[in-house]
Each structure stands twice: as structure tokens, then as C-alpha cells.
Amino acid sequence: MDDPQILKDQAFADFAEFINPMKVRTMKNAGLQIIEEKRQGASVWDITGRKYIDCQTGSGIMNVGRRNPEIVAALKEALDTYDIGVFLLVSKQKAALARKLAEISPGDLKCSIFGVGGGEAVDAALKIARGYTMKTEIIYAEKSYHGHTGFALSAIGREAYKEPFGPLIPGFKMVPFGDIDAMRDAFTNNTAAVILEPIQGEGGIHIPPDDYLPQVRQLCDDHEALLVLDEIQTGFGRTGKMFAADHYGIAPDIMTVAKSLGGGIYPISATVFTEEIQDFFVPHPFIHLSTFGGSDLGCLVGLATIEYIEKNNLAERAVQMGQRFRDGFDRLTGEYEGLLLEVRQKGLMMGLQYTNQSIGPRMTKKLAERGVIAVYTGNDPAICRLMPPLVITEEEVDLVLNALEDSMKELSQEGGIGIDD
């Protein structure tokens, strides 16, 4: 058998040469010299055998845990009979997953079209919004993240992702997240939709005021515009409810889901909308298609994933484990107030706001040295995002908290940790 270290070195070298050298450099600098091998629950083992607790989880694709045995079994069973399926034909697997999504989704959301990833789901949502309303303007939020495809990219609130690729799709208008006055001012008679993450993930775990989303909902109603909620990171129990919209007592007209719908095993996304909006597709039944979206295999994995989340009440578990984290965070905030400014959290969607942008990468490295994968957010390196699997145990929560405390203790003795550094 080959030496794991040799295999690892070769993988890094090949990745740098054939895929992305800067990604390799960034991972090495951040202490994330990891080639994932064994995966189980909240843990992942490097090819050399080193164990880590995964608090990154592909920004939330592992709600049911790494390589959950029930989801793996569902896929294996599906593979005994099925393949991806022919997208043009009617599929019982698609129908079953769409029925299940209708059952668990907020409000009157009932109908689905499927994709492979989150960006595809957002593209579909915004196409539907324009097609259905026959209006063109889309309002989106600063620091938002919706994916890197055409419509989704146009709705990203970070210029660096967009700037090299312009001109993008016209008609997109950005407003500050959580500012209802700015949102109100942005509406016109040509507003087709507002797209928001209920809680911003990539932007740095930003939670809006409690009355923000209900007021946006009302503004959309007043202007006959659609509310699109991107629940790609917040969905499937992550925040302590099945969907984050449930915290605010509202329902969108269109909801996008992806990431954890695939159980960390098989890629699938969905755009879920009301029956009224579905009427748009009656005269246009083939206007939006996806070869691999909602494959028979993916739908069976999605069904198994939702059933697992419901059966094991993972939303409630997110509340309980979130509170355990919270107790630890409160202690750390008191002890390291010069380093940790604020904690933003809903269930197991958690963000640590550090004092400056160098801290995120430095903490990432120190945490990796202590067996925890927790990475700063793409939009702001001063924020560490923690999104562990919802199946994380009490003991694992404590290990993460201990690693955070040890890392902060070490970092607080180094230079460059102040707000002005």
C-alpha cells in the first residue's frame, strides 16, 4: 500500500498543477493541508489519519452528518435499480420529492423544479420571477451570496465576484441588508422580485432585525412583486427550524434549496414556488430544463435526507447544540473581548466576529492545528463561520469550544490582533 503522505503530497502537487495553484497555497497557509479520506458524523479524517471536526461542511451541505449511513444506504439501494433518468420523461422520484418539499415548505409553496446546484436553483427562481410577473427589476442585498451562475451572479452582493465578467444581466438593484427604508426606496412599478437570504451566510452570518423579513414580505405584496428566499444554507433544520423563514412567520413566493438536500452524498437543488406561479409553466412546459437536475438518484437521496432530518428532529437538535455553543461563546466573549467582538447565531448557523481581517485566517490555522475545520467567510475574513453537522454531539461541541479557547489564548499573545491592526 502506498504511503499516505506520498499520496497526499502527490494530490497537492497535481491539484496545484492541473486545477488551481493558489487554492493549494491558500489551504496550506491556512493550515488546511487536508486530503479528506474517512468521513463520519461530524468528523473527517485526513488521508494520513488525522481526525478533524468539520465545522465548515461545504458551507452547510452536511446537516445529516458526513456520509450518513442511512443516506448512503438509500443511494446504494437506488443504484441497484436506477440511474440518473431521462430528464424529458415523467419521473416518480421527482414527483415524490416535489410532494415532500410541498409538505415541509413554508406557506403555500407547492411546486418544484429541480437543478443540480444552488446557483442553478437561483437562476431558475429569478427567471420565473421575471417570466411570471412580466417585470424586470430584481432587488438584492449587499454582502449577499446566491451562486456563480448568470442570474445568481448578478444578485451577488460582492463586487469582486462580478467585476471581471461584466456586463452582467441588467435590472439588478442592490440595497443594504436589514435596512427596510432602503428596501422600500428601491421598489418601483417594474420590480419583479426581491431575493434575500433570510440569514446571510457567506456575507458573515448577518441576521436581520425580527421585523425586517415580514416588512419586505408586505412591500412585495404592495408592489405585486415576488419574494424569493434563498434557503440554500439556512434550510433543512440548520437554524433551528426546518427553514429560516419559519422563524419570522412568513412564506416566500419562491424558495431555493440545495446543499443539505443532497445529504452530502449526491448533488441536487430545487426551486419551490406557489401553485399560482406554476401557471407560468402551463403554456411554457419546456422553457426551463436541466439534464441532471432532479435526477432519479438525487431525488431518492433528497427524500431520504428529509426523512432523516424529520425522524431525528434535527432542527430541535440544532437549537440544543446551538445553545451549548452559545454558552461557550458567551464565556469566550468575556475572556477575549479584545479579539472576539460579537457572536451572531441562529441554531447551528454561527458567526464569530473578530477584531480585524487577519484574525480569521490565523484562527483558521490555529483551529486546524487543534483538529477543527472552521474557516473565515468569503466576504469578510474577520468573520469565522461555524456550520457543523446537525448531528454533532455534546462532546464534539465541547472539543470545538476548547479548540477555540486554546486558539484565542495563543493568538491573544501575538501581535496584530487589535481593531486598528
Next chain:
Amino acid sequence: VATSAEIMEALADYTIQCNQNKRLRRMQRDWTKLLHFVAEDTGDKFTMEVIKGEIVSTAEGASGTPDVIVTATSEDMCDMFWGDLNPSQKYLDGEIKVKASQEDVMRIDAITMIIWPDA
């Protein structure tokens, strides 16, 4: 401790290396920035102007409104420009401080990777 003259000498060599590196020039051709370098132990300051990936000027003193401010000891700064240390590592150790957008921090790291792949 490195003197201002020593840092300027290192900076001149760095400028030649950057400007003669075709791969780097191609990669950075959409990067126009004003950078300040501050030696925290001596208080010396330096300004570098980059236009479309080319370093068009370096000078002692801090002039203009910078997009990027790099703060380090004079010795680290000298070593960095000579390619004798990996600034990314020093940044992660909190010994080199960079005030810039995340994109510009990444750009600087990319430059170091191209110029000193083994540093």
C-alpha cells in the same frame, strides 16, 4: 534593523523581478493600486505605484492615498523584497500586517507565489 537605503535596494530588485516576469504581468494586468510600506521599528515609509500590473514607481515616504498598507519590521520588509521570507507566513503569524481589501490581500499573496514559489 534595515536602513532605508537597504530597503530601497531590495525594493529595486523586487521591481525588476516583478516587471520582468511575463506570467505575473499577464496575471496582474487588471491591477492598478497604490501601496504603502511601513517599517514599524524605524518609522520609514515607502510608496509603490502599480499600474496595470507594472510597478511604475517606488519612492521613500508615503505619498497619495493608498489602497494597501503593509506594515512590518524593517528587516522583514527587506527580506520580503529580496524573497528570503514568505510574507504569507509572517502575515498569518501577525508579524506582517496588511490593511487592504480581501481581494488585494489575495493578490499580494499571488504575487509572492509567482515570484518566490518556494519561499
